[in-house]
Amino acid sequence: GDVYKRQVEGLWGSAQTPIPYVENAGPELKKWMEAYKAKFNSDPNPQAVIGYQIISLFAEGAKHAGKDLNRETLVQGLEKVKDWKDIFGTAPMSFGPDRRLATNTPILFQVQKGKWVKVADF
DSSP: OHHHHHHHTTOEEEESSOOOOGGGOOHHHHHHHHHHHHHHSSOOOHHHHHHHHHHHHHHHHHHHHOSSOSHHHHHHHHHTOOSBOOTTOOOOBOOBTTBOSSOOOOEEEEEETTEEEEEEOO
């Protein structure tokens, strides 16, 4: 509650994916958040965000892999992903033969009035 919010006020942190809040979400993200709440009767938490992000990125790689989806074609499909952006505002993601980490670009956040606020972009 309020005691917890006061204790973490001003806390700094870095991440690669912002925690979404409905009041500052763009149209696509807001639609996803509303659909999530309608289905699960709660706001999406960070684990829901990461789960959706991972499945979306998998789908992008699978699309590039073609109809014969297997381990090798998925790897090849993911290697074609360049500067892919999700609905959450994560830094663009890319893969390649020598690049297995989608992004290593952090965003700096601070807790302000009980919510994580982006204070420096990637």
